[in-house]
Amino acid sequence: MFDALRPAWVIVRREVRDQFRDWRIIFPIIGLTLVFPFIMNWTAQQMLDFTREYGATIIADRMVPFLLMVVGFFPISVSLVIALESFVGEKERGSIEPLLNTPLKDWQLYLGKLVSSTVPPLVSSYLGMLVYLSGLMIKHIELPGAEVMVQIFLLTTVQAVMMVSGAVVVSTQATSVRAANLLSSFIVIPVAFLIQWEALVMFWGNQGTLWWVVAGVLVLTVLLVRVGLAHFHREELLGREIDVLKLRWAWGNFSKAFNGGARNVWDWYRNVLPATLRRLALPCAFVALMAGAGLLIGTTLVRDYPFLIDGGKLKDAGTSLKKLLDVWPLFRVESVTMIWWQNLRVLILGMVIGVFSFGVLGVLPLIATMSVTGYLVGVLTNSGLSLALLAALLLPHGLFEIPAAILATAAVLEAGAILATPTPTRTISEVLLATLADWAKVMVGIVIPVLLLAAFVEAWVTPRIALWAFGG
């Protein structure tokens, strides 16, 4: 094991030594470690003094850990720059090829660069936080709670690794530092949002939620590291021209994967689509389980957040349904397209957030919908509505909608899994196009038509069945 790690250590030593010889890295790190924390100490003091005047001490109390997080975050933001320089700079200067000619394994080079890009900024970040905390003690300002401090240290660490591993993924798509810097907005913008969100949670003072953030960032980091490992191989590092946007090539690859060599639509439905569906069997089962879990979570939430509907209102449900039928008369298409588009855009949103989170967040819309459904079922049954009646309200269109949503979500999950899987003969762009094609196949071939059918049922059939069930 140690023998296998030795080459990675050789890389780490060289890279770190190189960083410490570059004043452009040293100066910001020293500044952020030794100067910036004092500025934050001063800011904390000013905030405390100001808020005490108005008795709003809670804001200042929350400000102290928030500033700790800021002190920790600034130095690790340097890690992104170091990582881009380390991975893409070597490509640009041509110094990567001699490395690739040595017996180094791809993962050893990856690990060496990952560690060397992460550790110096992270150490600087820890030192900065210690300086900040020392400053607080010197100024007799109350330190943040131990739990928050642990959370901030963990978040800082995980975020540093996440940014560097994100930089690696970006690096596989760039041959110049300039191109990599442009692409790094795919890291900087989500991280900026994340920090804002973390700040919000911190001001809210909900430590439990912050643990979930730590867990979520950790999962994303693990996935990014996995994707980086999967695509950090010699062939991809040297073999291709990737700085040019090749729309024709992209379209060619996508349509080739989408058509799958089918001679006509019938052939496509008979041979191409079933092959994709077979690949989706396992993700489908997993997503179905997640959907079931979402439903269950929703029903259990009723205990924590009880809500009773007035019995009278339930009795008026028949009347409400009749009103609905006036708005949604039989054979009126607007209601159908409205429902269809609503469902479709949720699945498209799932795809978009799924692509940026390697499938993980793509499951959220379905789980959230199922949880809400579960919660509603719980509330309505607690309020005296029979399960049979509820089934009449949900099942007619749900029988089409739910499997379609599961299938679409499974395609997103599969896309994420494939992106994170080593593909020695294909680039990340080729893999992405192939997975998008798979998702498009499922959507065009099954989900969109089934959702349309479900929308017809929901607009024209379900209300009538429900009305009949309510005795209307």
Added chain:
Amino acid sequence: MIEANSLTKYFDDFLAVDRVTFSVPQGNVLVLLGKNGAGKTTTVRMLTSILRPSSGSAWVAGYDVVKQADQVRASVGVLTEHHGLYGRMNAEEYLVFFGNLYGLRRQDALRRAAPLLELFGLAEAARKRLGEYSKGMRQKLALARALLHDPPVLLLDEPTSAMDPESARTVRDAINRLRGQGRTILLCTHNLAEGEELADQVAIIQAGKILIHGELESVRRSLLGPPEFEVRLAQPVNGLVPSLPAGVELRERGDRWLRFQVDRPDLVNPALLRALLDQQMEVVSLQEVPRSLERAFLEAVRNTGAEVQHV
């Protein structure tokens, strides 16, 4: 020592290397000639297991480039087109770093580095930052790096391209010495005189395809025909065409000279001299006309549609 068998490489739809086949025995130098973008670098990258062949196979130092990539990389020394040195390191640190990557301890790497730095005239600059090195010095250091782990196979891309004549001579002498030590060398170059000096075999590659491959003399003969000779005469021939023995193909003539090709000079040249003397034409000199590799190369790339020749 190096065996390439129908090596093919596609980048998307672009065919970069097309069924390249050659073999270089131990202690031989194969000079791979080709224009920019002909496929030389891609071929070398497949032979160093950096790029995976789309089809075909290759063995380097007895190892399969696909299945035994680690062993291949441990057995070859590669001088890449871009030397990619680290500007903030010095030569000693640089060689120790690469020595470590090849599994050498610091002391062993330093011990091996010293004579290489001496050989290439870099000993005095061993502690100087590489950022301050001239192009030629960088190239020599990159060559030292390629030799550091004592590899049996060397793949050298333009080893003297940025060097002054003296340094280039040092490197060429080093390559000759390495060949003498039994190392197998694949040399990509645009310097045809250098190729001519060093080559045991020559392969000319164009648009990813080997146009011709064989020993230097065979390649020349195949592309330019039989050897060419020139006879200088003491007196002008005054427009007379001397009668020449069978097997002599007259190519050009002047007032006091004739240029001809013969398949078997050992048999035909004495007969020719006798014939000229019989015709009262006194011969001042008879010598072979040197035919450069450059001429052969230009001849080869002119006939791009021709079938691959292994001669």
